[in-house]
Amino acid sequence: MLVFRTNINSAQRLHKAACRLCKLRSICRWSVDMEDRDCVLRIETPTDSTNPYSEQAIIRLLTKAGLQCEVLT
Structure with a gap:
């Protein structure tokens, strides 16, 4: 699971x-x-290795849409 x-x-x-x-x-x-x-x-993603979306990819995607997004630790 990815959390932002x-x-x-x-x-x-x-x-x-x-x-x-x-x-x-x-x-x-x-x-x-x-x-x-x-x-x-x-964000829930598949647990196998076919998931192409990293935390950084999600951040870039949402930032391009004018949204703020950062990894929540």
């Missing part, structure tokens, strides 16, 4: 994220907790 801190705190930003994330076939499921102060984005 984001600024996805509105319906408009959620829509921007959804437009990008729904196009990625290797994502099993994703969610954003907009009630959390970190607006946590969780």
Whole structure:
């Protein structure tokens, strides 16, 4: 599971994220907790080695959409 801190705190930003994330076939499921102060984005990916999406790839994808995203440790 990949976990990120984001600024996805509105319906408009959620829509921007959804437009990008729904196009990625290797994502099993994703969610954003907009009630959390970190607006946590969780992404479930396959556990095998065929997953082409790294944390940095997700960050780049969402940053290009004008969203803030960083790995939550």
